[in-house]
Amino acid sequence: MVAPRASNNSIAYDGLLNAFTTGARVLVAVLGGLYTVGLLIVNIDLARYGVSNLDLARPEYAMAGAFWALAMLPSGILIVVFIRWLRERLGRRERVYAFFIGLLGVVAAIGIPVLLLDTFSVRQEDPFRVDGSEVLVRHVIAVLLNGAAVWVIVYIVDLLRRDFLESETSFKVLFGGLGALFVVPVLSVALLSYAVLSFPLVARQLGGGHKTIVEVILSEPAPDSWDRLGIPISADRSLIGPVALLFESQSGLVVARWVAPWFRLQAAEELITVIAPRADSVAIERKSIAGIIYKGARISE
Secondary structure, eight states, X not given: OHHHHHHHXXXXXXXXXXXXXXXXXXXXXXXXXXXXXXXXXXXXXXXTTTOOOOOSOOTHHHHHHHHHHHHHHHHHHHHHHHHHHHHHHHHTTOHHHHHHHHHHHHHHHHHHHHHHHHHTBEEOOTTSOOOHHHHHHXXXXXXXXXXXXXXXXXXXXXXXXXXXXXXXXXXXXXXXXXXXXXXXXXXXXXXXXXXXXXXXXXXXXXXXXXXXXXXXXXXXXXXXXXXXXXXXXXXXXXXXXXXXXXXXXXXEEEEESSOOOOOEEEEETTEEEEEOOOOOEEEEEGGGEEEEEEOOOEEOO
């Protein structure tokens, strides 16, 4: 009677160990994915100022990826769920019922993420102020594009899944490559739209990319050559600002005179293209800085 009891304990222990190992692997994979997404979002935003920050030991990357997932993925998941539900109801010819529930689903899939983004957007004073209507429009467009991207990715995966499972090993590699070929560009569009439209407006402490407004006190008068950089310099040349702080490191600060605007339409002859305008940035060495004055900002209104 003792041996079976020991055997049962061993089985239970092995099952618990396997569950713990699987959970740890999933957690590492999720954190790694969020970190990678955040790294891409932050550097897409910084690229509009002509700089990049590839310092990997920065927790803000994980926070940026986590906030993107919190704000954007539920929208796409709701869209997928409601589209499938609508197909089922329309197949049963429950059109009126499907219309009202579908309308509720659309409002939830778009309204909840937009409300979340708008709530945690920072309201900045002039000259860095963004109009409330523009904030709302930017969030709506970002949510729509990200939700559509999630739906497209799910559709592609479903389309290839059956052939993938039923195919031979050599064809599985082919289907996997085709899936990645379609998924990567769609995901890139989603991250680009979020990084340009919503990310710069969300509070930094929550995983957003809002630029803190600062004034930099110099340890020595600013040289005359700085006049052509376009940044505001006090009359006694001992202070710079207000400027937008892009990021700071042990070597110094990177600031910008203006916050980069969102997408604009550019007409060239008969071709109209959508562009993400850039803004110039300035790097200031740490040895030239005597102090930094951080300007306050308000979250929501």
